[in-house]
Amino acid sequence: MKIVIARVAKGNAKWANQAVDEYLKRIERIWKVEEQKFKLSSKSSLSEKRAIESQQIQNMLTATDRLIVLDERGESIRSEQFARWIESSMNEGCKRIVFAIGGPFGHAPELRKQAWKTLAFSPMVLNHEIARVLLAEQLYRAHTIISGGSYHH
Numbered sequence: 001m002k003i004v005i006a007r008v009a010k011g012n013a014k015w016a017n018q019a020v021d022e023y024l025k026r027i028e029r030i031w032k033v034e035e036q037k038f039k040l041s042s043k044s045s046l047s048e049k050r051a052i053e054s055q056q057i058q059n060m061l062t063a064t065d066r067l068i069v070l071d072e073r074g075e076s077i078r079s080e081q082f083a084r085w086i087e088s089s090m091n092e093g094c095k096r097i098v099f100a101i102g103g104p105f106g107h108a109p110e111l112r113k114q115a116w117k118t119l120a121f122s123p124m125v126l127n128h129e130i131a132r133v134l135l136a137e138q139l140y141r142a143h144t145i146i147s148g149g150s151y152h153h
């Protein structure tokens with residue numbers, strides 16, 4: 001199975017890159033994970049920004065992808081449930097899960113409606129890089145839960 005982290009971002013933070021790389025390196029033999037970065041919109045209207053940034057993500061999706069949008073209004077779940085989302089996707093023959101991390105103003109409503117699931121790491125708005133690191137760590141944790149490893153507990 002392939003996992004894509006689709007993110008709308010200005011740049012890269014070295015500390016976040018190091019943390020993400022460390023977690024993703026641990027699962028690369030099992031799951032192929034790739035990051036795709038999209039540009040921030042320069043439009044002045046918030047709705048236009050969200051629409052343009054979300055459209056970039058929508059353009060890379062295929063009909064068979066499972067889209068999981070990261071959004072503070074999403075479901076707050078335990079790591080075990082997150083692992084079940086991934087495991088059920090694998091068991092149902094899903095070829096690609098796409099995790100979408102929005103820009104500073106979040107996702108357009110159309111992208112959230114298109115999502116298979118909407119995930120909240122916190123009811124607070126998180127910095128893009130922190131959300132990215134949390135996602136990488138939870139992917140690694142999900143891998144250990146699914147495979148019966150000892151990292152989770």
